[in-house]
Amino acid sequence: MLGFASLPTNAVTFDKAFDRLIGHEGGYSTDRKDPGNWTGGKVGLGTLKGTKYGIAANTYPSLDIKNLTLAQAKEIYKKDWWDKLGANGLHSAIVFQLWDFAINAGKKRAVMELQQSIGVTADGAIGPKTIAAVNAHDLNDVLLTLTAERLTFYTSLSTFPTYGKGWVNRVASNLKFAAQDN
Template identity: 55%
Template sequence: MTDHFPKFIDRLLSHEGGFTDDRRDPGNWTGGKVGVGQLKGTKFGIAANTYPTLDIKHLTRSQAIAIYRRDFWDRARCEKLHPAVAFQLLDGAVNSGIAQATRWLQRAVGVADDGMIGPITLAAIRATDHNDMVLLFNADRMDFMTRLKNWAVHGAGWMRRIASNLRYAATDN
C-alpha cells in the first residue's frame, strides 16, 4: 500500500506557514482562549493550545512532521482511507481537531457522529463513494466554520484553504 503521508504533509504545511503569535487567535495561547495562559504562538500549524509545553517558536519542520504523523495521520487512521478522503480528514483534523473532523466524515457516510473511527465508520466509508464523502465532508466543515466566533478574522483564509483542498481532491480521486 502506498504511503500518501509524505505528499499530503507537504500540502498541509503549505497551508500553515511559519511562526505567528497573533494575540486574537485562541490557538496561540496555552489555555486555548485569548488571554488565558501563555502566548506561545503557532508554527507549521502546531499550536500552543494543543501543545502547551512545546517550545513552539523553535519547533523544526521535521519535528512538526513527526507530530503530524503520530498525532493526526495515525490517530485518525488516514492510512485506511481513499487518498482523496485521507487528505481532507488530515487537514480538517489539524484545523479543527480529530474528533470534529471525524464527526464531519461520519455525517458524510451516514453513521452516528461520535468522533471515533471504529469498525462501523470504516464499513460505512468503504460503502460510500469517496467523491461524495469529500463533498459532504467539506460542506459540513464550511457550515461549522461559518458559525465560529473568530469567523470575521479567519473566515476568508479558511474558505481559501478548503477551496484549495477541493482542487486537491479532484487530483486525488
C-alpha cells in the same frame, strides 16, 4: 451507491500530505486574537506562545513553539496526527481531507463531520461501521459532502469573521487536491 472499497488506499502518502499541509501552515505567529496561540486555548488564558507550521500552543503548551523546526513539526504531524487518525481502510483522498480538517479543527470534530456526511452515528471515533459506511458511498459524494460539512462548521464559529477567509481558501485548495486524488 457505487462504493469504492477496492480503490487504492495509499495513493496519498504521509510525505505528500505533509507537503500539501505545510503549504497552508505559515511560519511563526503570535496573533493575540487567536485562541490557539495561547497555552490555555482561549484568548488571554495561559501564556502567549504562538503557532508555527500549524503547531499551536493550545495543543502543545510545553513545546518551544518559537524555535520549532520544520523537521520537528513533520515528526509531530506524523506521530500525533497521521498515525492516530485511525483512518486505515479509507481511500487516501478521504484520509487526506479528514487529516487536514482534524489538524485545523480537532480530530473528534473532523471525524464527526465525516460521520454526519455519510449518515452514521457521529461519535467522533472511526471504527468498522464508519469505515464500511464510507466505503459504501461514492468517493466524490463523500469528498463533497465532507467539504460541505467542514465549511458549515467553519461558518458557525465566532472567529469566522477574522479567520474565515483563510479557512475557506484552504478548503478551496483542498478541493483541487480532492479532484487530483479521486
